Amino acid sequence: MSHPRLFPLLQRFVAALALLVLVAGCATTPTETMLAVPAPAQKYAAVVIDASSGKTLFEANSTAPRYPASLTKMMTLYLLFEALEQGRISKTTLIPVSDNAARQPPTKLRFRRGEAIDVESAIRAITVKSANDVAVAVAEYLGGSEQAFAAMMTAKARQIGMRSTVFRNASGLPDAGQLTTARDMAVLGVALRARFPQHFHYFSESDFMFRGRLVRGHNDMLGRVRGVNGIKTGYIRASGFNIVTSYDADGRRLILVVMGADSARQRNDHVEALIQRNLSPASNTTTRLLYAEQ
Secondary structure, X not given: OOHHHHHHHHHHHHHHHHHHHHHHHHHHOXXXXXXXXXXXXXXXXXXXXXOOOOOEEEEEOOOOOEOOHHHHHHHHHHHHHHHHHOOOXXXXXXXXXXXXXXOOOXXXXXXXXXXXXXXXXXXXXXXXXXXXXXXXXXXXHHHOOHHHXXXXXHHHHHHOOOOOOEOOOOOOOOOOOOXXXXXXXXXXXXXXXHHOOOOHHHHHOOEEEEOOEEEEOOOOOOOOXXXXXXXXXXXXXXXXEEEEEEEEEOOEEEEEEEXXXXXXXXXXXXXXXXXXXXXXXXXXEEEEEXXXXX
């Protein structure tokens, strides 16, 4: 073979080898994807947990202190379900609504002095309407006072593995000392579904009848994404828009927490994006967050 013919062959060999190296590099180097976050960094927190295995699929600021807002009521309900299971109350037990409970700011059902609510209606008022007056009435009935009940809530939080949560009230209304984390809220969401499967259906309800009128809920994720079956939304100005979402379909069970969003719509869009990403995760991919102020 002459030297003039050898040189082009050598060029092609080197080019092919370079292409193989490039392909191999692409296969081993993680690709980066962007994820828009509907919140500033100082408010945003999120976590996605595989509820079957306990594996963390996604997290961002998941152990940073955040205000729970009405996600608080998940623990109020946990203790109410526990009282039902222990036989201390029944679904027909009447819970009196004190003047203090009736004075709570909205959202609420608006009771007059001397009125009461049965336990089953109270569950629906809290899960669907996020009624602050009912949450306080439950706290006073089960704990003797809302302050004593909040101490019970914090103790139960520690018992089930919520390491960084302190409750000061039963509703989630503003209190500088009432703090949690996205991870703790995920722990609570998993615990509610595992511990009280017979009551979890209440979190799937989007409305209920009370005294002849239809009371509509706040959780627009219900019916929006196939497989979403609860759990709870929350908002105060200091927290932004929060949500704990349960997903259960096609053999996949997820608990997702998003905290600090600028609006309910943006929060819900973000939850849907997280569901889609974690149902079909791209292998060898890293995620860079693009916060709202960036």
